[in-house]
Amino acid sequence: MAYPFRPTSPAEGLPAYYKDTCDENIQHCFRNFDLEGNFDLLDRQTRNPTSSNFCLDFGEEDAFCAFDLDAQSYTKLLNSSRPNNLHTRWINIWMPYNQKDLIRTLASHFEFTPRLLGMMQSDHVPARSHESLRRKKSSSTLRSRLSHKPGKSESIKARAKQANEESLDSEESIGMTELMNLTQLEMVQDLSHYQLVDDVWHWSTVDQGRRFVCIGYNSIHNVRTKQSDDHPETADRSQDMPHGKRVWNWLLLCEDKTVISISEDPFPFANGDLNAQDLKTLFVTRRNLVNVFRQLTKAPTPLRDAAVTQLPIRHRLGSSDEETAHRPTDAPGLLFYYLFEDWGATFHLISRHEHGYAAELDRLRQEMLVKANLTHVDQLHHIGCQLAVLKRVYNSYQLIIGRILKKQEATLASLKNSRIMFGAESLAYSLPGAGGSPGPLIQEADSLLGVSLSSAARVRFERLQDRIMLYALSEIQECIDQKDSLVMMNFNLIAIKESNSVERLTWVTLLLAKITILFTPVTLMTGYFSIQFKNTEFEVRGYWWVFAIVFGLSLGLLFLFSFMSGTFEGKIITRSWSRIAYDFSRRWWMHRKKGGNAKLL
Numbered sequence: 392m393a394y395p396f397r398p399t400s401p402a403e404g405l406p407a408y409y410k411d412t413c414d415e416n417i418q419h420c421f422r423n424f425d426l427e428g429n430f431d432l433l434d435r436q437t438r439n440p441t442s443s444n445f446c447l448d449f450g451e452e453d454a455f456c457a458f459d460l461d462a463q464s465y466t467k468l469l470n471s472s473r474p475n476n477l478h479t480r481w482i483n484i485w486m487p488y489n490q491k492d493l494i495r496t497l498a499s500h501f502e503f504t505p506r507l508l509g510m511m512q513s514d515h516v517p518a519r520s521h522e523s524l525r526r527k528k529s530s531s532t533l534r535s536r537l538s539h540k541p542g543k544s545e546s547i548k549a550r551a552k553q554a555n556e557e558s559l560d561s562e563e564s565i566g567m568t569e570l571m572n573l574t575q576l577e578m579v580q581d582l583s584h585y586q587l588v589d590d591v592w593h594w595s596t597v598d599q600g601r602r603f604v605c606i607g608y609n610s611i612h613n614v615r616t617k618q619s620d621d622h623p624e625t626a627d628r629s630q631d632m633p634h635g636k637r638v639w640n641w642l643l644l645c646e647d648k649t650v651i652s653i654s655e656d657p658f659p660f661a662n663g664d665l666n667a668q669d670l671k672t673l674f675v676t677r678r679n680l681v682n683v684f685r686q687l688t689k690a691p692t693p694l695r696d697a698a699v700t701q702l703p704i705r706h707r708l709g710s711s712d713e714e715t716a717h718r719p720t721d722a723p724g725l726l727f728y729y730l731f732e733d734w735g736a737t738f739h740l741i742s743r744h745e746h747g748y749a750a751e752l753d754r755l756r757q758e759m760l761v762k763a764n765l766t767h768v769d770q771l772h773h774i775g776c777q778l779a780v781l782k783r784v785y786n787s788y789q790l791i792i793g794r795i796l797k798k799q800e801a802t803l804a805s806l807k808n809s810r811i812m813f814g815a816e817s818l819a820y821s822l823p824g825a826g827g828s829p830g831p832l833i834q835e836a837d838s839l840l841g842v843s844l845s846s847a848a849r850v851r852f853e854r855l856q857d858r859i860m861l862y863a864l865s866e867i868q869e870c871i872d873q874k875d876s877l878v879m880m881n882f883n884l885i886a887i888k889e890s891n892s893v894e895r896l897t898w899v900t901l902l903l904a905k906i907t908i909l910f911t912p913v914t915l916m917t918g919y920f921s922i923q924f925k926n927t928e929f930e931v932r933g934y935w936w937v938f939a940i941v942f943g944l945s946l947g948l949l950f951l952f953s954f955m956s957g958t959f960e961g962k963i964i965t966r967s968w969s970r971i972a973y974d975f976s977r978r979w980w981m982h983r984k985k986g987g988n989a990k991l992l
Contacts, residue, residue, distance in 0.1 A: 420460060422456060423454070424456040430692070438673075440663060440665055440673055441663060444485065445458045445483050446482050447481040447482075447483075448481075449477060449479055449705060452476060453477060454689070462492035462495075465482070479650070479723050479726060480650070481651075481652070481687075483652045488659070494508065494653075495508065497651060501603045502602050514583075515659035592633070592784055593609070595791055597795065602842070603644065603645045603646065604841045605643045606791050606795065607640065607641050608639075608640060608791060609637050609784065610638050611637055611784060614672045630773045631780070632776075636676055640652065640654050642727060642731055644724065644842050644844070645842060658673070679730070687726075725845075725847055748774065748870045749869075749870055749873075756877055759880060760884075768878060789859055795852060796856075911945075917938075
């Protein structure tokens with residue numbers, strides 16, 4: 392593989408911090424991130440499906456990056472004192488189910504909770520299929536058989552009377568044990584982490600510890616995938632889920648200015664065998680991460696001059712003392728924020744793009760104007776379900792931001808129960824001879840959970856909260872309202888169509904009725920002339936004279952009837968005859984009166 396610039400050798404230009412770890416893997420993998428040749432190599436690895444993790448240490452002047460380190464190397468990095476010129480560390484992990492040792496290393500160092508550790512290293516489970524649904528149904532049938540044995544109601548009553556005298560029947564005890572094991576197995580399967588986040592797209596979590604703050608959420612990327620599902624149970628569910636690829640993410644901000652990002656593998660059962668469509672999906676899901684990665688180098692990068700992709704993490708314009716003094720403390724919070732803010736996915740998923748929901752609603756509206764039918768109602772129903780899921784997803788983002796921005800406050804009860812004192816009281820209490828129970832005292836600031844964000848990150852999270860409300864939730868609500876109006880419009884168009892059909896049918900019926908009325912007298916007359924009366928003979932000329940008279944009278948009476956009933960050209964009566972006569976006389980009187988006034992003038 393040829394590169395435009397030659398990458399430096401692994402140990403070339405490495406500071407003593409990495410060499411002092413005495414780890415060959417660290418010394419071999421870390422490279423200077425600001426050199427163009429090294430950056431091109433590392434940038435390609437971010438889009439490599441086989442890359443498992445990377446560690447990026449950076450400061451104002453220096454940055455070093457390494458890919459695919461093992462858990463032992465990370466242990467040495469975490470236990471070594473990082474130099475001040477590399478104040479921020481970013482650890483990113485892909486395919487976490489294959490790197491459980493690394494997850495446990497991070498959890499042990501930053502003191503994760505056991506449940507958080509278990510969720511992070513959860514194994515992927517296959518999507519629910521027809522066979523799994525069948526097994527679930529059969530297990531529920533087994534439970535019903537076990538719980539409805541003959542004579543069970545009588546045995547329950549007997550045991551209620553003799554609760555402390557008799558033991559359970561051995562056969563029934565075996566059945567209850569099997570039922571309990573079966574229920575526990577189903578509960579474990581149904582409560583799997585990845586099954587939960589796949590069923591509930593708006594699932595989110597915010598965990599805080601003494602040394603970290605962690606958020607977990609689903610990110611949705613605008614990738615249209617071909618649905619090839621033969622089972623109606625899962626096919627109906629996929630239609631009610633938003634278009635796009637769902638990826639679960641963990642983001643952690645730790646006290647030592649370390650940011651950890653963990654992403655779900657979009658194709659966990661592909662075993663690295665990805666086709667062109669899967670690779671495109673993978674690139675889209677990593678687009679925001681790759682952009683943040685590129686913005687952390689000072690080497691020339693693709694789209695470096697694009698205004699939308701510029702991130703103020705290492706690239707700043709101000710050089711005053713006030714500006715430079717806050718950069719080491721601002722960088723971790725800014726990195727944490729920009730990894731969470733994937734605004735491109737939100738914009739393309741909802742906005743009036745060629746694949747957005749607004750464009751799809753416009754397409755349905757145009758189809759309805761051409762020909763409205765009930766299939767449009769079904770399509771609008773599924774779009775409404777998808778928009779409802781999206782609305783809950785962005786509501787969960789708002790809740791995450793609210794929890795992050797909420798300041799932790801220590802109450803009086805927590806200070807006393809945790810042996811935490813504040814200010815001068817803690818100092819006086821720790822003096823020799825002071826009363827109180829033995830035990831170390833902890834300062835109030837050290838007792839609070841979570842890691843505080845810098846002001847630069849807080850103002851951006853507040854701005855993101857406003858953007859979610861203005862550009863995401865408002866757009867979704869507008870699409871939902873448009874969907875409701877299109878449903879009513881579809882029914883109205885169908886009613887208009889049926890009304891036109893009824894009107895056309897009425898016109899045809901009236902035409903046939905008029906033809907029947909017109910020729911009925913002639914038919915009677917013809918029947919009369921066909922009768923053989925005694926001593927009476929009809930001539931052809933007389934027949935046609937009578938025919939003309941009867942036909943003319945029928946035509947005149949039919950014309951008069953149509954005029955009086957208002958059914959010319961198949962029109963339906965809209966006014967009564969009395970109203971027609973009143974309007975005609977009124978117009979005649981006004982016309983006559985107007986003519987009389989004109990004569991006087």
